[in-house]
Amino acid sequence: xxxxxxxxxxxxxxxxKNWYNLRADMKNKPAPLLNPATLKPMTAxxxxxxxxxxxxxxxxxxxxxxxxxPQEIFDFYKMFRPSPLIRAYCxxxxxxxxxxIYYKFEGNNTSGSHKxxxxxxxxxxxxxxxxxxxxxxxxxxxWGTALSMACSYFDLDCKVYMVKVSYEQKPxxxxxxxxxxxxxxxxxxxxxxxxxxxxxxxxxxxxxxGCAISEAVEVATSTPGYRYVLGxxxxxxxxxxxxxxxxxxxxxxxxxxxxxxxxxxxxxxSNLGGLIAPFARDKIQGKADYKIxxxxxxxxxxxxxxxxxxxxxxxxxxxxxxxxxxxxxGYIPAPNxxxxxxxxxxxxxxxQLYDDKIIEAVSVKQTxxxxxxxxxxxxxxxxxxxxxxxxxxxxxxxxxxxxxxxEEKTIVFGLTGxxxxxxxxxxxxxxxxMTDYIPTxxxxxxxxxxxxxx
Numbered sequence: 001x002x003x004x005x006x007x008x009x010x011x012x013x014x015x016x017k018n019w020y021n022l023r024a025d026m027k028n029k030p031a032p033l034l035n036p037a038t039l040k041p042m043t044a045x046x047x048x049x050x051x052x053x054x055x056x057x058x059x060x061x062x063x064x065x066x067x068x069x070p071q072e073i074f075d076f077y078k079m080f081r082p083s084p085l086i087r088a089y090c091x092x093x094x095x096x097x098x099x100x101i102y103y104k105f106e107g108n109n110t111s112g113s114h115k116x117x118x119x120x121x122x123x124x125x126x127x128x129x130x131x132x133x134x135x136x137x138x139x140x141x142x143w144g145t146a147l148s149m150a151c152s153y154f155d156l157d158c159k160v161y162m163v164k165v166s167y168e169q170k171p172x173x174x175x176x177x178x179x180x181x182x183x184x185x186x187x188x189x190x191x192x193x194x195x196x197x198x199x200x201x202x203x204x205x206x207x208x209x210g211c212a213i214s215e216a217v218e219v220a221t222s223t224p225g226y227r228y229v230l231g232x233x234x235x236x237x238x239x240x241x242x243x244x245x246x247x248x249x250x251x252x253x254x255x256x257x258x259x260x261x262x263x264x265x266x267x268x269x270s271n272l273g274g275l276i277a278p279f280a281r282d283k284i285q286g287k288a289d290y291k292i293x294x295x296x297x298x299x300x301x302x303x304x305x306x307x308x309x310x311x312x313x314x315x316x317x318x319x320x321x322x323x324x325x326x327x328x329x330g331y332i333p334a335p336n337x338x339x340x341x342x343x344x345x346x347x348x349x350x351x352q353l354y355d356d357k358i359i360e361a362v363s364v365k366q367t368x369x370x371x372x373x374x375x376x377x378x379x380x381x382x383x384x385x386x387x388x389x390x391x392x393x394x395x396x397x398x399x400x401x402x403x404x405x406x407e408e409k410t411i412v413f414g415l416t417g418x419x420x421x422x423x424x425x426x427x428x429x430x431x432x433x434m435t436d437y438i439p440t441x442x443x444x445x446x447x448x449x450x451x452x453x454x
Contacts, residue, residue, distance in 0.1 A: 006089060008251040010082040016246040017069055019239045021058075022277045023285055023349060024065035028356055030235070030348040031323035034310060039454060042320050050223050050228050054125040066238060073385050076153065081108040081243070085251040087413075090379040092399070099409050101395060101404035102257075104248045104275065105218070106384070106416040110176070113385065113417035114271055115146035115231055118240035121402065122229040123150035126273040132225035133157025134246040137187065137212030140166050140340040140387065142175030142232030142417050148182035159226075161187040161215045163342065165206035165335040173421040187212035194218050194316035206335040209268070209343040214316025232268030232340075233313065233322075233347050241274025249278045259290060261398050263413040265390040266294035266303065266361065267340050269347030275414040280358055293398075295390040297369075299437045300333040302326055302346045303354055303361035303442060310454040311345060321452060324351040327439075328447030334437035336366050337425030340387040340417075362394060365436040369393050372430040373419065386425055387419030388405065 012299060018186050023029060032041035047056045055199050058067065069077070088101040106114035126134050129249045133156050136236075138144030144160040150160035160182050167174060167186035188195040194214040198205065205211070213230070217382050220228035230237060252259060262279050265273035272294050282288040294303055311330040313319040324346040333342040346354075353359045373389035375396070376382070391413040419426070428434040 002410055004087055004255050007086050007139060009164050009451040010250055010254070011086055012078060014250055015077070015082050016243055016250070017074070017309070018066040019069060020277050020316065020317045021061065021065055021067065022242070022247070022273070022280055023062040023238050025281045025353065027284060028352055029062050030352045033320040033322055034454065036079070036312065036321050036452070039360050050217060052122070052125040052129050052131070052209065052227050054128065055236045056121060056238055059234060059386065064384070071123050071125060073124050076428050077243070081118070081225035083108055083249050085248055087132055088380055091376060094379045095399050095403065097403040098406060099411055100398040102412045103397055103415040104244060106244060106414070107382070107418040108265070109331055111142060111146035111149055111418065113142035113146065114144045114241060114244060115276065116149065117243055117274070118231065118237045119143070119146035120153070121240045123154045125148065125152040126227060126229070127155055131156065131227055133159065134227055134229045135159040135161070135216040135220040136207055136229050137161045137163070137216045137233065139163050139209050139373070140364070140385070141170050141177065141421065142340060142385070144182065144184065145173055145176050147229065148177040148180035152180040153181065158182040159216070159219060160184045161189070161212040163187055163207040163209060169337065170421050185216050189215060191215070192218045194318065195206065198315060202332065204249040205332060208314065208315060208332045210329055211332070213314040214318055217314065217318055218316070220256065224428040232270035233343070233345070235349060237270045238277070238347060240307065241270050242277040244274040244414065245277040245279065248275065250364055257410060259412045260409040261291045261293065261411045263293045263295060263391045263395050263411065265341060265414070266296045266350065267387065268343045269350045271387070271414055271416045273347055274351055276359065280353060283358055284337040292359040293394055294354065294359055295394045296361060296363050297336055297341050298325065298363040298365045299336045299439065300342050300344070301363040302344060304363045306346070307354055307448055307451070309451050311451055313345065321454060322348045324348050325354060326451070327444060328450055330450050331447040334418060336437065337386045337428070337434070339424065341390070345416035364390055364393050365438070367429065367434050370426065370434065372396050374429070383419045384415055385419040386422055388415045388417050391415070402411060
């Protein structure tokens with residue numbers, strides 16, 4: 001076979017026409033969302049005031065394996081999909097490793113990340129339902145940017161609650177949202193009852209995704225014609241993001257490439273869940289034995305140091321209870337620069353896969369992540385987002401292990417965002433001002449003590 005090209009592209013005809021629902025093939029299904037008032041599984045009727053009708057159906061369905069992608073969404077996808085699977089020849093050479101390294105690059109759209117895959121779907125269903133607008137939260141701003149683009153496309157109003165530390169650290173991503181017509185508020189804020197309560201309890205807080213979710217849900221449920229949409233964690237989001245993994249699988253098969261290790265960063269789970277979907281399926285069915293690694297920040301280690309329990313999905317405790325690996329809904333992570341990974345819990349689907357040992361997890365320090373990001377940028381020519389750089393760090397680690405053992409393993413990781421609006425973080429790293437905060441066991445124990453008794 002001839003040398004594998006730097007970039008493997010699928011044709012438009014080879015693009016997946018369906019989203020894949022991994023839950024349909026899981027032997028142990030993720031535990032259901034619970035109504036916090038009754039502690040009974042959430043029904044479609046319970047969720048109707050919060051989510052769009054069609055998205056609720058996707059959220060609750062754990063038996064249908066494939067959902068057809070509506071033509072209007074598929075046509076939008078064609079503006080930036082299929083995305084390339086890139087062979088990191090230059091990185092391999094720099095490391096001196098026999099490993100073969102590939103990355104699926106999702107940054108080729110104005111939002112700069114994979115988030116647009118689900119944003120356009122959720123905006124489509126909101127428009128189909130005849131809604132006026134949607135509310136959401138955003139961490140680093142990539143989800144908010146993607147949703148503002150999608151809402152602009154469908155002429156929907158978009159209200160974004162952006163985690164305060166990211167609002168201040170990443171002003172240009174905020175301005176992209178405003179360019180597309182979104183209203184952006186730093187969270188926690190004085191504009192909601194929950195925001196006021198959080199500020200009263202934690203004055204001067206830098207915020208968290210859990211805080212921003214609470215505010216966005218409050219506004220959605222109290223404003224006629226609006227619903228709440230979420231960029232990660234939920235089953236519906238992992239469903240839409242499965243297009244990443246399905247394209248990756250198809251590109252690998254095109255050149256008869258068999259991966260050994262698959263790596264993705266993990267905050268709420270949208271990136272990792274989307275990338276690994278078909279590979280986790282094959283592992284569950286005994287068709288392959290991939291090593292699948294979730295990489296999370298040491299400052300917010302929900303999988304590696306959290307507990308597997310029912311917990312609120314938000315800090316204000318207005319959302320349903322989800323069984324997940326969690327640090328406690330009241331845990332507010334340190335203000336590290338990977339804003340998209342600063343969530344106290346993990347997708348219930350990924351939590352179940354981790355508990356079943358289908359996937360494994362590691363946590364990494366912030367300064368090590370940025371060192372890896374810089375190394376990657378210098379040889380591969382892409383400036384990566386801090387979130388995706390967690391996967392880069394562990395991909396390099398695995399490649400160096402191959403260098404020690406001489407094994408020619410094939411490594412695939414997700415590069416799901418660009419870092420061109422994250423230059424404050426890179427500046428802190430270059431100036432030696434970046435720190436590595438790791439919570440103590442005592443801090444986590446205190447946070448665990450507030451978990452709901454379910």
